[in-house]
Amino acid sequence: MMNRSLILETGDVFNGTAFGSTKASEGEVVFTTGMTGYQETLSDPSYCGQIVTMTYPLIGNYGINRDDFESIEPAIKGMVVRELANTPSNFRCDATLNELFVLKDIPGIEGIDTRKLTRIIRELGSVKGLLSAAGEEVNVEEVVAKLKNTTFRTDQVDQVSTKSPYPSPGRGKRVVLVDFGMKHGILRELNKRDCDVIVVPYNTTAEQIMAIYPDGIMLSNGPGNPKDVPEAITMLQNLIGKIPIFGICLGHQLFALASGGDTFKLKFGHRGSNHPVKDLETGRTDITSQNHGYSVDPESLKGTRLKVTHIALNDGTVEGLKHLDVPAFTVQYHPEASPGPEDSNHLFDRFIELMHTNVKGEKQHA
Ligand SMILES: NC(=O)CC[C@H](N)C(=O)O
Known part of the structure; x- marks a missing residue:
């Protein structure tokens, strides 16, 4: 279990645990309120360039199956969850969410206060954010300054x-x-x-x-x-x-x-x-x-x-x-x-x- 932080351009920092890829990732941080459907969400190409916060607190509980993908290569930049289920239970389950994120090289963070994060996004609007590389110490001031100057690609x-x-x-x-x-x-x-x-x-x-x-x-x-x-x-x-x-x-x-x-x-x-x-x-x-x-x-x-x-x-x-x-x-x-x-x-x-x-x-x- 390695630490990972989500740092917002606002200066807010959320410390949690890494899952999926160990790499760092930048994107527009948004939230989705679906109680289920995380597989369709992570593979919906409309999320290209975005780090998606799941407001429902338990994600991954029915695993990942071969049927519910909305694209072959997921385009999201990362996923933020309150609690990741690592022992999914469903007759269609072929892999865990963590296994998919490792396979597709997508970083995730778990164990943070997603309600607080969602409130920030609701108050300030969608914000730019960085998911740090797993286990890496980050200089928050530097990251915030860099995020403020970042303009995301427009060729999604x-x-x-x-x-x-x-x-x-x-x-x-x-x-x-x-x-x-x-x-x-x-x-x-x-x-x-x-x-x-x-x-x-x-x-x-x-x-x-x-x-x-x-x-x-x-x-x-x-x-x-x-x-x-x-x-x-x-x-x-x-x-x-x-x-x-x-x-x-x-x-x-x-x-x-x-x-x-x-x-x-x-x-x-x-x-x-x-x-x-x-x-x-x-x-x-x-x-x-x-x-x-x-x-x-x-x-x-x-x-x-x-x-x-x-x-x-x-x-x-x-x-x-x-x-x-x-x-x-x-x-x-x-x-x-x-x-x-x-x-x-x-x-x-x-x-x-x-x-x-x-x-x-x-x-x-x-
Ligand atoms: N799902 C979509 O097609 C989204 C359309 C557009 N990218 C938007 O965010 O409004």
């Missing part, structure tokens, strides 16, 4: 998006899935509905996408600030109105930017699997899985052809949009339900339905 989408296109064949509707750092759950939901999916890199042009003759375009989730991928905004501007579109999370934010709206950074974001979202058209509330630090500014939508369809019940922020003239809709949360709940899984059926309609709203052949 480029780090996690596929480098070349690939198919995931089916016999149904042809969907081009733009990979901004896709959670595998999105692909799974499309495959489940027999879609013929072609996954393409984030910097594919509209012309290249049209040359695949898609019935629909799915915009994935992804890390970082949506304004850091201007090429995707241009691509979307050339696609909206031509092909039905469904966007999730980063895809939703990019859709808003491409339509003339604006996005801003939330103070501490929405991360967890228990976020209530209201559908303003039906009045129905879904409990949703979320992981985002940015949000669409509702004021910026005045004068655009977008309508707010969903709002977060916790803070009233925009959670869903639809285009008033053409078949395109997006959500800020995760209907692929990884980790659950599955309340909003029906949105994938709505997308399939939309693909049976042409852009003028007429029914298409099956």
Whole structure:
């Protein structure tokens, strides 16, 4: 058992015990409130560049299994837990969380006051932090000075998006899935509905996408600030109105930017699997899985052809949009339900339905 510290740019220091990799790591420190779902969280590429604090106090108790990964290579910078379970118990368990973190070279810290840390993030907003190398003494003043001067990379989408296109064949509707750092759950939901999916890199042009003759375009989730991928905004501007579109999370934010709206950074974001979202058209509330630090500014939508369809019940922020003239809709949360709940899984059926309609709203052949 080796010591490890988490040092924040605010000067706060949390001393705990290292698990996983022995290396040091820097990142934006955020928190997530999911009581379960740590495997999906650690492998969600939207966390690229971030150190994730789990507010639920016992993490790792059902281990890691081969099925629940949201990506092949986890992109998180580290994990912070109150208590790490080292003797997991579950029929699907293939490894412990610690074993996975060693294998994937990800540092973790356990045994710190995660409630205190979460309060700091809630009060000050997401902060920069460093997980020290295991067993190493650190000079806090030096680390704080360095963190204050650090600007994190802005190429996270480029780090996690596929480098070349690939198919995931089916016999149904042809969907081009733009990979901004896709959670595998999105692909799974499309495959489940027999879609013929072609996954393409984030910097594919509209012309290249049209040359695949898609019935629909799915915009994935992804890390970082949506304004850091201007090429995707241009691509979307050339696609909206031509092909039905469904966007999730980063895809939703990019859709808003491409339509003339604006996005801003939330103070501490929405991360967890228990976020209530209201559908303003039906009045129905879904409990949703979320992981985002940015949000669409509702004021910026005045004068655009977008309508707010969903709002977060916790803070009233925009959670869903639809285009008033053409078949395109997006959500800020995760209907692929990884980790659950599955309340909003029906949105994938709505997308399939939309693909049976042409852009003028007429029914298409099956
Ligand atoms: N899960 C996502 O796609 C997140 C979108 C974006 N990176 C944000 O933090 O808001």
